Amino acid sequence: GAVVSQHPSRVICKSGTSVKIECRSLDFQATTMFWYRQFPKKSLMLMATSNEGSKATYEQGVEKDKFLINHASLTLSTLTVTSAHPEDSSFYICSAITGGLNTEAFFGQGTRLTVV
Amino acid sequence: SQQGEEDPQALSIQEGENATMNCSYKTSINNLQWYRQNSGRGLVHLILIRSNEREKHSGRLRVTLDTSKKSSSLLITASRAADTASYFCAGQAGTALIFGKGTTLSVSS
Numbered sequence: 001g002a003v004v005s006q007h008p009s010r011v012i013c014k015s016g017t018s019v020k021i022e023c024r025s026l027d028f029q030a031t032t033m034f035w036y037r038q039f040p041k042k043s044l045m046l047m048a049t050s051n052e053g054s055k056a057t058y059e060q061g062v063e064k065d066k067f068l069i070n071h072a073s074l075t076l077s078t079l080t081v082t083s084a085h086p087e088d089s090s091f092y093i094c095s096a097i098t099g100g101l102n103t104e105a106f107f108g109q110g111t112r113l114t115v116v
Numbered sequence: 117s118q119q120g121e122e123d124p125q126a127l128s129i130q131e132g133e134n135a136t137m138n139c140s141y142k143t144s145i146n147n148l149q150w151y152r153q154n155s156g157r158g159l160v161h162l163i164l165i166r167s168n169e170r171e172k173h174s175g176r177l178r179v180t181l182d183t184s185k186k187s188s189s190l191l192i193t194a195s196r197a198a199d200t201a202s203y204f205c206a207g208q209a210g211t212a213l214i215f216g217k218g219t220t221l222s223v224s225s
Contacts, residue, residue: 041220044159049212102147104149105161
């Protein structure tokens with residue numbers, strides 16, 4: 001199957017700093033990429049949907065100025081957590097699809113962010 | 117927002133037994149997908165069932181979909197210790213997947 005690479009897998013940062021997470025589709029062009037957040041022992045919450053070359057669509061309650069998403073190419077999307085605080089600590093997962101309806105999504109390995 | 121509610125939240129069985137997980141969803145969907153997640157890892161796609169399908173098989177997996185009840189079930193037959201993981205259903209309406217709460221399956225040998 002298609003491969004989505006997410007980097008870094010783990011990051012620890014200090015409060016007030018910004019962290020960038022990359023999501024790359026390695027062997028396909030992703031028309032759309034998604035960013036999810038997962039709390040311990042909980043499900044995935046959709047944060048935003050991004051299409052290459054256009055602004056991301058954020059879900060209700062997700063601060064777009066806090067979580068900056070850039071989808072610069074058909075193979076790369078980045079999520080930047082700005083001015084991170086301990087409550088931003090979480091597991092962030094990206095996914096990508098190749099088409100529209102009725103297509104499976106391919107997921108990155110996830111990034112464990114710890115803000116101290 | 118979350119689309120589905122999984123039932124049960126946790127399931128413990130012995131190797132060789134069958135495991136059944138149920139999922140209910142709230143809005144209309146184009147398809148429903150099941151994913152597996154090992155602890156602290158990304159998700160692996162298991163199976164996709166379209167809204168006009170009622171049942172689908174893939175190896176030891178059997179998925180049903182009842183759009184009138186807005187529910188789906190995932191059956192894993194002859195379970196193995198390696199099946200231990202969290203299982204999520206996700207409804208797709210548009211392009212985004214909206215996930216249910218998940219079922220944590222433990223298979224002991």
